[in-house]
Amino acid sequence: MKRKKQDFISSLKIWYKKNKRDLPFRKTKDPYSVWLSEIILQQTRMRTGLVYYKKFKKKYPNLKSLSDARGEMLLKDWEGLGYYNRVKNLHSTARFIQKKFSGTFPSSQKELIKLKGIGRYSSSAIASICFNEKTPAIDGNVFRILSRVFGIKKNISSSSSYSYFYKKSLSLIKQFKNAGDYNQSLMDFGSVQCLPKNPLCGDCIQKKICYAFIHKKQDCLPVKKKKKALLKRFFNYYVFSYKNRILIKKRGENDVWAGLVDFYLEEKKKKIKEKNKINNSVKKLITKKYSITFFDAKTKLSHQEIFISFIEIKLFNSSVFKTIEKNLDLLSLNKKELNKLAKPKVINDYLKKIS
Numbered sequence: 272m273k274r275k276k277q278d279f280i281s282s283l284k285i286w287y288k289k290n291k292r293d294l295p296f297r298k299t300k301d302p303y304s305v306w307l308s309e310i311i312l313q314q315t316r317m318r319t320g321l322v323y324y325k326k327f328k329k330k331y332p333n334l335k336s337l338s339d340a341r342g343e344m345l346l347k348d349w350e351g352l353g354y355y356n357r358v359k360n361l362h363s364t365a366r367f368i369q370k371k372f373s374g375t376f377p378s379s380q381k382e383l384i385k386l387k388g389i390g391r392y393s394s395s396a397i398a399s400i401c402f403n404e405k406t407p408a409i410d411g412n413v414f415r416i417l418s419r420v421f422g423i424k425k426n427i428s429s430s431s432s433y434s435y436f437y438k439k440s441l442s443l444i445k446q447f448k449n450a451g452d453y454n455q456s457l458m459d460f461g462s463v464q465c466l467p468k469n470p471l472c473g474d475c476i477q478k479k480i481c482y483a484f485i486h487k488k489q490d491c492l493p494v495k496k497k498k499k500a501l502l503k504r505f506f507n508y509y510v511f512s513y514k515n516r517i518l519i520k521k522r523g524e525n526d527v528w529a530g531l532v533d534f535y536l537e538e539k540k541k542k543i544k545e546k547n548k549i550n551n552s553v554k555k556l557i558t559k560k561y562s563i564t565f566f567d568a569k570t571k572l573s574h575q576e577i578f579i580s581f582i583e584i585k586l587f588n589s590s591v592f593k594t595i596e597k598n599l600d601l602l603s604l605n606k607k608e609l610n611k612l613a614k615p616k617v618i619n620d621y622l623k624k625i626s
């Protein structure tokens with residue numbers, strides 16, 4: 272096994288030297304830049320993440336500029352990336368570091384992990400890349416590569432597996448002069464070569480020692496418990512409009528898309544598709560002429576699937592519009608004002624369709 276580890280590391284170093292990705296945050300040891308990239312790239316594809324990273328770095332070039340930013344503006348800048356708690360934690364942590372440590376990042380994994388929004392993976396990545404601490408960053412790439420190469424059949428969904436893979440990686444990272452190179456080489460190898468589906472085994476530098484390749488077990492490793500079925504929800508959005516104005520509301524903090532804006536919402540066991548099925552309290556408020564149109568949409572989040580009916584109600588009387596605004600505790604905006612606010616992607620997609 273010791274010989275296999277040595278062969279694995281030697282091959283990985285050769286592969287990384289030839290194939291490492293040219294990424295803007297790889298050209299610096301600045302912890303702010305690395306931290307920003309780590310948070311943006313959580314749950315985000317590299318191509319999309321790079322666009323947002325460059326935008327954020329240009330607008331917020333350092334920790335101070337990020338800590339001074341307005342929360343509403345950050346939400347708008349983050350719009351489209353999803354998982355909005357990431358940017359809220361990013362802002363909170365930037366302010367904390369600026370105030371508590373005078374803008375200087377903690378330099379150890381144990382201190383970094385104490386910061387809001389920085390977990391085991393990100394803390395190890397920052398500590399290894401920026402401060403050369405030999406702490407392995409364990410993510411899906413590492414689980415997959417080590418499971419396949421070394422024939423590890425542990426269920427990676429089990430909490431005990433993290434400790435096992437961390438200890439396994441400790442013996443490997445010590446063979447790298449630069450700890451960040453070890454973690455980044457595995458990130459790249461898993462993203463480019465040892466893919467979750469259809470890995471590129473034919474030209475893989477590890478295939479002579481890889482357990483999964485030798486035993487044709489690529490589809491079986493890593494071992495992972497099946498995902499729970501997605502929770503299905505049905506959102507019925509009432510989109511009240513009068514001329515160029517539209518009624519919106521800000522979402523609460525205890526559900527998806529917290530802090531973003533959307534429309535008056537009625538969540539039921541199914542979508543509303545017929546005029547006679549709309550909310551009775553809404554019916555009573557519409558006392559004058561109006562038109563109604565239905566639009567369907569759906570969106571999938573990490574843990575739930577949301578089926579949406581946009582019930583577009585065009586009003587032709589200003590007093591009715593104002594009554595609805597007051598009674599349903601909504602806010603009237605024109606389209607230009609609405610464009611400045613952060614909204615869920617499914618809301619933006621709908622607005623594009625009707626514009």
